[in-house]
Amino acid sequence: MLRFFLTRVGLLIPTFIGVSIVAFAFIRLLPGDPIMLLAGERGVDPARYAELQASLGFDKPLPIQYINYLKDILTGDFGTSIVTKRPVLDEFMTLFPATIELALCAIILATLVGIPAGVLAAVKRGTWLDQSVMGTALVGYSMPIFWWGLLLIILFSGILQWTPVSGRISLIYFFPPVTGFMLIDSLLSGQSGAFRSALSHLILPTIVLATIPLAVIARQTRSAMLEVLGEDYVRTARAKGLPPRRVIGLHALRNALIPVITTIGLQVGVLLAGAILTETIFSWPGIGKWMVDSVFKRDYSVVQGGLLLIAGVIMIVNLVVDLLYGLINPRIRH
Template structure:
């Protein structure tokens, strides 16, 4: 069995255990939040009999262990229950709202990698000189404030004082695009409407930048530190002694070894954007899963809370598995460990 396959199987096993632990923890926390879900769902004018009937239907009149047993049984059948907030199956809500959040997080991740890594490389190549100092100051600013603070700042600057970008939503009211994938940047291209595509991109700019700024700063600072450590290696000094161009040294000899330790943190930052998206989506009225999650938490919609948390946890685990596989692919010591041991 190859080392990469062993890593995959081990991560899958750990992920199953983590999902079970997360589901138990959130299930218990959701049950101790003040308020009666049945009463909140039916409203203050509902009779005691109506509330009692709904509680029985939701198994709230049974022990928490029995309730968890019902929940696990339903999940194994692919049923996350009915949302009291939308009066629809939770799976239907997730299918509707998840693509918006994934689109936002993916664009933010592209910005994080596309800007953070080059800035870190540039700072390392010019260590101790003005580009390095400027990048270090700017990245320190980006990591010193949470995403929702940057969301408010960007909204004030580029939506109100300088009205360059839309302030809310995913698409202008003048466009009517059929939903195919749920990703508006893709659906607009499928529809052949380039104006709608540009409008969808303009709506993505501010929330994706706000969500990615902290990650850009972390990626740049981490890449800089790893590149500087790599530049001090003997084989880099030998390449410099042979007169290789700095660009060749950076791309061929320093970049790949520096990226291996950085990828883990970048992957964690990418997955953490799902959590940070809660407040960013609220600021920009972005109709995604995070905003939906806030709404169902405030209404103590137990089924929707569990479904939202499980999907976010599952996405987090999938991202980490992919990062581990990428590290194993890039690191020859891991990739060829089985061959060497045999």
């Protein structure tokens, strides 16, 4: 198991270097000049321009800039925001809990609904129930996030007035953050109604963000279950007279979970990408909205560092998924 772990960790090194090169190159292809942004509307004279260019390291050749950038990253320095003058890592860590809270709720919802729906569709293959589940999953997968989010806001926030439109909690509640997770902090605050307000603000963004992963997990679960249900050991278990729930839940589902876990792990990248639109629609103060605002403000340090940090999170999640393979199916370790 240790060798398996070290091999997977070793694969992260070239991946991380490749992502850093892409982030470094991408940010320099964006239009605009960060030095002119620093100068503001009044502009800057050539001498001052050269001074700012040297202070940011933009006066050096691109290979030297990249090497210096890589050295800074390895020491934990992801740059400083041009707009707020704060370290990019500090801003990321401040806003990341909001995105994690939203993504965790979304993936939990997608898993709790998607896996049973896929199992049910596989067991009832060819029936109207199977067609209904897969048809709904196809609609959910094809639905644009921004359109789906606006529809839910119009219906539940505008017409029915059941849920808030945006934000993480009502403005009437104020308490210092402890964990960064609003549901937990609202409980710790002891303020009456704070948890309910935080939960109501979380409902619509969670549904919107979970829609596509839910559809993918349901379809993948159905496909994996259909393949496993045709195996000899499942037919043997049925021939022994085992209850259908035991055959499906213990023998079939456990072996079908490996591709499903792969799918769930890959959905982390989808969740972080979808969070950009979801957080923008619902004014959710997470890293998605932070990145969008930084692009519009031409805050190159934030965009560059944010891309690398998000990619690092995705790589760590993929590593965890690989390790789960080895725990569920020991043959994969060999």
